[in-house]
Amino acid sequence: MSIDLETAAKVAKLARIKVEDDALPALADEFNTILGFIEQLNEVDVDGVEPMTSVTPQRLKRREDVVTDGHMPEKILSNAPDAREGFFAVPKVME
Amino acid sequence: MLDLTYETPKPKVIAGAKHDWELVIGMEVHAQVASNAKLFSGASTRFGAEPNSNVAFVDAAMPGMLPVINDFCVAQAVRTGLGLKAEINLWSAFDRKNYFYPDLPQGYQISQLYHPIVGEGEILVDMAPGVARKVRIERIHLEQDAGKSIHDMDPAMSFVDLNRTGVALMEIVSRPDIRGPEEAAAYVTKLRQILRYLGTCDGNMQNGNLRADVNISICRPGDYEKYQETQDFSHLGTRCEIKNMNSMRFIQQAIEYEARRQIAIVEAGGEVVQETRLYDPEKGETRSMRSKEEAHDYRYFPDPDLLPLEIEQAWVDDIAASLPELPDEKKARFVTEMGLSEYDAGVLTAEVANADYFEQVAEGRDGKMAANWVINELFGRLKKDDKDITDSPVSPGQLGGIIDLIAKGDISGKIAKDLFEIVYTEGGDPARIVEDRGMKQVTDTGAIEAAVDQIIADNPAQVEKAKVNPKLAGWFVGQVMKATGGKANPKAVNDIVQAKLGL
Numbered sequence: 153m154s155i156d157l158e159t160a161a162k163v164a165k166l167a168r169i170k171v172e173d174d175a176l177p178a179l180a181d182e183f184n185t186i187l188g189f190i191e192q193l194n195e196v197d198v199d200g201v202e203p204m205t206s207v208t209p210q211r212l213k214r215r216e217d218v219v220t221d222g223h224m225p226e227k228i229l230s231n232a233p234d235a236r237e238g239f240f241a242v243p244k245v246m247e
Numbered sequence: 248m249l250d251l252t253y254e255t256p257k258p259k260v261i262a263g264a265k266h267d268w269e270l271v272i273g274m275e276v277h278a279q280v281a282s283n284a285k286l287f288s289g290a291s292t293r294f295g296a297e298p299n300s301n302v303a304f305v306d307a308a309m310p311g312m313l314p315v316i317n318d319f320c321v322a323q324a325v326r327t328g329l330g331l332k333a334e335i336n337l338w339s340a341f342d343r344k345n346y347f348y349p350d351l352p353q354g355y356q357i358s359q360l361y362h363p364i365v366g367e368g369e370i371l372v373d374m375a376p377g378v379a380r381k382v383r384i385e386r387i388h389l390e391q392d393a394g395k396s397i398h399d400m401d402p403a404m405s406f407v408d409l410n411r412t413g414v415a416l417m418e419i420v421s422r423p424d425i426r427g428p429e430e431a432a433a434y435v436t437k438l439r440q441i442l443r444y445l446g447t448c449d450g451n452m453q454n455g456n457l458r459a460d461v462n463i464s465i466c467r468p469g470d471y472e473k474y475q476e477t478q479d480f481s482h483l484g485t486r487c488e489i490k491n492m493n494s495m496r497f498i499q500q501a502i503e504y505e506a507r508r509q510i511a512i513v514e515a516g517g518e519v520v521q522e523t524r525l526y527d528p529e530k531g532e533t534r535s536m537r538s539k540e541e542a543h544d545y546r547y548f549p550d551p552d553l554l555p556l557e558i559e560q561a562w563v564d565d566i567a568a569s570l571p572e573l574p575d576e577k578k579a580r581f582v583t584e585m586g587l588s589e590y591d592a593g594v595l596t597a598e599v600a601n602a603d604y605f606e607q608v609a610e611g612r613d614g615k616m617a618a619n620w621v622i623n624e625l626f627g628r629l630k631k632d633d634k635d636i637t638d639s640p641v642s643p644g645q646l647g648g649i650i651d652l653i654a655k656g657d658i659s660g661k662i663a664k665d666l667f668e669i670v671y672t673e674g675g676d677p678a679r680i681v682e683d684r685g686m687k688q689v690t691d692t693g694a695i696e697a698a699v700d701q702i703i704a705d706n707p708a709q710v711e712k713a714k715v716n717p718k719l720a721g722w723f724v725g726q727v728m729k730a731t732g733g734k735a736n737p738k739a740v741n742d743i744v745q746a747k748l749g750l
Contacts, residue, residue, distance in 0.1 A: 166544055168347050205340075205555050212554040217282050217319030220289030221303035228302045228409065238298035239397070239406035242349040246398055246405075 155183040251579050251589060253371075253379040259427030260468065263510040268465045270506050271474075271483050272431050273423035276438055277416045278448040279392065279456040280323045286391055286415035287314030287357065294454050298408040306413040308352035313552055320415040321556065322566055323447040324364050324389050327417055329567050330445045331384050333368025337563070339388075340555040344545045349407050350394030358418075359388035360547045364556065370421075370441070371575055372434045376589035382434055383422040392416050417448070423462065423483070426471070428499040428506075435459055435495060440574050444599050458493040462486045463502055464519070465509045484509065485519040489526050489533055501526035505533050577602055585614030594622055600636045601626075607643030612650055620650055624667050645670050648677035657681060659688050661733050689735045692743065695727065698735070699743050702726045710748065717750045 155163075160180040164171040171179055229235040234242070258269045282292055288303035305312040328335050340362040343355040365387035372380045394412040396405045419438065425431050439457055442448040450457050464484035466474075474482040489505060492498050504526070509519050524533040572580075574596050581592035581602075595605045595618060609617035625646060629639060649666055652658045658666060658681055666686060670677055681687055689695060702723055703710055713719035723744045728735055 162544075166345075166546065210554070212556055213315055214318040214321070215284070215289065215315045217284050217317050218289065219284050219291040221284075221305075222290035222301045225297065225299040225302070228299050228304075228307050234404075236401075236404075236406065238300075239400075239408055240299070240349070241401070241404045241406055244398065244401075244403055244405050245349055245396060 155180045155187065159183075250575075251377075251582060253377055256374045256378050256380055256426070256430065258471065259429070261465075261506055261510060263514050265514050267468055268506070268510050269468055269471055270427055270502065271423045271464045271466055271471055271486075272425035272427075272502065273462040273486075274421045274425065274431065274434060275460040275462070276419045276421075276435065277392075277458050277460075278327075278419060278438075278442055278450075280320045280389075280415035280417055281447055281449055282317060282320050282323060282415055284317055285413040286317055286320050286389065288413055290413070292414050294456075296410055298406075299410065301410040302412065306352070306409055308354070314357065316553070316556065317415065320389065321364070321558065322562075323415075324387060324417055325558070325563055326445050326566050326570065327419070327442065327447045328365030328368060328387055329563070329570055330441050330447070330573060331365075331368035331370060331387070331419075333384055333387065334366035335558075335563050336362065336364055336366055337558050337560060338362065338555055339364040341389075341550040341553045342547045343550045344390075344547055346545060348393065348396075349405060350396045350409070350412065352394075352409065352412065356391050356393065357550055357553070358390035358547075361549070362555070363388035370434065370437055372425075372430060372437050373593060374430065374433055376593065380424065380426070380430055380433075382424040385420045385422050387417050387419045390416050390418055423464075423474075423486075428502040431461060431502055432495040432499050435498065437574070440597060444571055444573055446571075452493045452495075455493055458491050459498060460491065461489045461498060461502060463489065463505050463509070465506055465513065484513070485521050487519065487521065487533075488523050490523055490536065492526060494528075497526055497528050500528070500531060501533055504531060508533065571599070581614070581618075585609060585618075587614055587618050591615075591618045591622060594626075598636070604636050604639070604643055608647050608650070610647070612647060613654070616650055616654070617647075620646055620667075624664065628667075628671055640674065641667070641671050645674075645677055652677060652681055656736070657687055659733060659735075659737060662686050662688065665733075686734065689731055692739060695731070695735050695739055695743050696747075698727050698730050699723070699740070699747050702730065703747060713748055713750070720744050720748060720750055723748065 157176045157180055160176050160183060161171065163183070164179065225238055229238070229240065232240050234240070261268045261270070279292075280286070284290060285292060285303070285306060288305040290303040290306055291301045293301060305314055325335055339359055341357050342360045344358045344360065345355040347354055363386040367386070368384035370382050370384060372382050374380065392411050392414040394407055394409040396407050398405050400406050421434070425434055435457070439450040439452075442457070443450045448457060452458070464486040466483050470482045474480065487505060487509070489501050492501060505524070512519055523536045525536050526533050578589070578592045578596045581587045581595060582589050587595070596602045601621075605617060605621045608621055625639065625641060629636065646667075649663055649670065652666070653660060653663050666677055666680060669675070669680055709719065709722065713723065720741075724737065724740050727740045727744065728737065
């Protein structure tokens with residue numbers, strides 16, 4: 153698989169990262185290098201090998217269904233570029 | 248377990264300009280898990296709180312914050328799976344579904360694409376007594392809800408409230424086994440009923456706690472059967488998905504509209520484009536959500552913040568042992584053991600609170616009579632006052648007491664209705680009210696005879712007519728009932744009137 157300029161531009165757009173047109177060839181090259189490495193990894197036969205999900209033998213931690221957090225709208229909003237009447241205010245998005 | 252027999256309903260057929268068409272519908276229902284705290288944070292799930300007050304730093308996606316799963320939400324998903332007779336996956340995992348929207352601070356939703364917690368199950372969708380459709384469930388997975396955007400508070404800005412962000416949802420995905428708009432609404436109704444019995448979702452559609460995405464395609468009669476035989480989707484048309492509907496009425500209207508739209512396209516020689524659409528209830532039409540199309544590239548990958556979710560069979564067994572009697576079983580028991588009609592059993596089991604109330608009334612009494620009183624008198628009266636069974640001024644004990652008085656012959660059916668109204672509005676013990684207010688049925692034949700004699704003496708002309716036309720005896724019975732304030736035993740009155748008139 154090879155990444156062309158159009159695909160590179162699409163990936164950038166999906167990630168909401170602005171990439172100027174003249175930077176796209178370099179980006180596509182980088183993607184291709186990464187994919188090349190992945191393809192190399194794909195050569196390893198992993199049939200019947202369970203994917204490793206953790207390097208230590210531990211299980212997913214769980215919490216009890218108890219309300220222990222929240223009630224701090226001012227802290228939640230404190231980094232917002234714009235907040236009004238307790239809400240985050242963002243440029244209009246309409247479906 | 249008891250099972251009622253049923254027939255499969257006929258699919259809805261829509262006549263196009265050229266020929267007939269059938270619908271094929273699959274649904275994805277998002278049901279908010281009933282829990283105190285969110286799926287991955289300790290913030291509250293309470294509806295209607297001040298904006299952004301039920302938000303933890305995890306929900307706001309502050310850097311460095313890590314999700315920790317709520318054990319109870321997992322149990323609720325398992326419970327739901329068991330209630331839908333589904334397989335429970337002891338090993339499941341979470342994935343990130345990536346997209347950008349202001350009410351999704353993480354930039355991804357944590358969901359379960361590849362390894363859902365619940366696998367295949369089924370729901371029996373009741374259409375009418377003796378008619379039901381078995382709809383297969385493909386899967387149920389756990390995922391996070393997004394926040395809420397408000398667009399009408401400012402002309403240039405959207406306002407975002409993250410209270411809902413991270414609340415646990417169960418996405419319940421059906422196979423395309425639903426064959427018409429009514430079936431789709433009945434499917435949601437039945438699913439909602441089961442969830443409420445299980446206590447895993449409150450089913451409040453108005454608050455958006457239960458909402459449905461509907462996938463619709465059309466096919467020619469006969470094609471659907473080919474699909475069912477082979478499970479090959481190529482026999483079906485291209486589907487469109489209508490997003491986010493939270494009313495049974497809108498679901499039906501949207502399906503109806505969408506089917507006709509697709510039929511018109513295909514009959515004009517065009518092709519249906521697979522896309523996401525929105526239903527506009529004001530215009531009564533669906534329209535394309537073009538903006539969603541590109542964002543559909545969700546770039547799912549396993550969430551590196553969360554280890555796989557492993558649960559024990561013993562834990563699942565404990566949950567299974569705690570399941571309540573579910574609607575189908577309860578209904579079947581009411582029919583087979585208590586002698587109710589399937590219709591009445593269906594009405595009584597619609598809400599578990601109604602069924603519980605009925606069972607308390609029926610305890611040690613005639614089931615049919617109890618059902619009649621609960622459905623016709625109590626439900627009718629509550630509906631008039633817009634009240635729920637939980638606010639009923641008449642307790643099951645009081646209603647049972649009224650029924651006992653009828654069964655003993657102390658009061659007539661007509662007086663019983665008056666008594667019910669008194670108990671409903673004033674309260675009190677039915678037997679005592681009957682005693683105190685002299686409502687007891689007169690079975691003393693002497694008193695009834697005296698009343699009959701009086702009416703006969705007062706109405707010689709009617710007596711003559713009745714001798715020619717015996718049907719007029721009914722008029723005398725009515726007069727006697729009136730004279731005794733409805734307290735005379737109607738059968739005794741009838742016998743005495745017949746005898747005295749020499750009929």
